[in-house]
Amino acid sequence: MQTSDQPRVPALFDLTGRNALITGGASFLGYDMAEALSEAGARVAVTSRDRARAIAAAERLVNGGGHAIGIELDVTRDESVAGAAATATERLGPIDILINNAGGGSSESAAELTRRDTAVIRRMIEVNLTGTLLMCRAVADGMMTRGTGKIINIASIAGLVGRDRQIYADAGMAGQPIDYAAAKAGVIGATRDLAAWLGPHGICVNAISPGGFGPRRLPDRFVADYARKVPVGRMGRDTVDIKGAALFLAAAASDYVNGHNLVVDGGFSVWK
Numbered sequence: 247m248q249t250s251d252q253p254r255v256p257a258l259f260d261l262t263g264r265n266a267l268i269t270g271g272a273s274f275l276g277y278d279m280a281e282a283l284s285e286a287g288a289r290v291a292v293t294s295r296d297r298a299r300a301i302a303a304a305e306r307l308v309n310g311g312g313h314a315i316g317i318e319l320d321v322t323r324d325e326s327v328a329g330a331a332a333t334a335t336e337r338l339g340p341i342d343i344l345i346n347n348a349g350g351g352s353s354e355s356a357a358e359l360t361r362r363d364t365a366v367i368r369r370m371i372e373v374n375l376t377g378t379l380l381m382c383r384a385v386a387d388g389m390m391t392r393g394t395g396k397i398i399n400i401a402s403i404a405g406l407v408g409r410d411r412q413i414y415a416d417a418g419m420a421g422q423p424i425d426y427a428a429a430k431a432g433v434i435g436a437t438r439d440l441a442a443w444l445g446p447h448g449i450c451v452n453a454i455s456p457g458g459f460g461p462r463r464l465p466d467r468f469v470a471d472y473a474r475k476v477p478v479g480r481m482g483r484d485t486v487d488i489k490g491a492a493l494f495l496a497a498a499a500s501d502y503v504n505g506h507n508l509v510v511d512g513g514f515s516v517w518k
């Protein structure tokens with residue numbers, strides 16, 4: 247039975263008055279999540295290493311009726327991380343929601359470990375894992391002081407299951423580097439212990455592990471072969487399929503969800 251002090255469902259998903267920062271939020275999944283939070287009422291800082299792209303993404307959100315700013319950020323550089331967190335706080339107010347989305351698995355050299363450059367391996371770990379830790383460090387004190395906050399780390403099914411490389415080879419693609427899987431598994435592990443550390447301070451830390459999203463620039467053959475490995479029969483849809491997970495973990499609806507890895511992969515990781 248509904249009582250007057252019980253929040254109604256729309257209120258559980260309402261982000262009015264909240265400030266969110268999304269790293270790498272100018273395109274693809276990062277932009278989708280920024281848009282979801284913006285449409286739910288949050289003020290949003292979208293970031294990119296390219297300041298003009300960040301500002302252009304923020305303008306799109308403003309044109310859609312949101313309140314958004316664009317900030318330059320390279321998550322691998324200490325001063326950039328500190329500067330972006332400070333700028334977001336000055337211009338929006340304290341950061342209530344952090345989405346660590348910056349990263350990705352694209353490869354500047356051969357994907358096969360035996361043919362892969364050391365510097366490229368290190369860079370993969372640095373962007374996906376170290377960058378996530380640096381961003382968590384930048385917001386944690388403020389969130390602990392205020393006794394509230396939501397951190398969402400974007401991991402990947404690569405951190406959960408191994409990969410069939412044949413469908414990449416058949417489509418003439420390089421395949422997934424193992425250091426990407428290692429970095430994303432690290433993000434999932436870090437999320438659990440961050441949740442244990444920050445939970446007592448009123449902060450929920452969770453991960454989202456997307457499966458393959460597309461079709462983007464992917465070859466048709468790969469999209470078709472990948473779809474056959476997914477119980478729901480397709481890749482994740484950009485602009486659609488990540489939004490609900492991000493909004494849920496950013497909103498009061500998930501206030502009792504902490505240390506969880508929400509897999510958004512159409513069932514890819516449970517099917518054999």
Ligand SMILES: NC(=O)c1ccc[n+]([C@@H]2O[C@H](COP(=O)([O-])OP(=O)(O)OC[C@H]3O[C@@H](n4cnc5c(N)ncnc54)[C@H](O)[C@@H]3O)[C@@H](O)[C@H]2O)c1
Binds near residue numbers: 352373403456
């Ligand atoms: N697209 C997918 O199929 C998929 C699947 C699983 C997980 N993911 C993860 O989701 C996230 C978003 O992926 P995506 O495919 O939408 O975009 P993407 O992989 O193209 O890149 C993510 C964003 O990170 C930014 N970035 C890269 N290095 C950075 C740095 N040093 N500092 C700041 N920003 C940096 C990029 O500019 C980009 O905006 C990534 O973490 C990725 O690993 C994506």
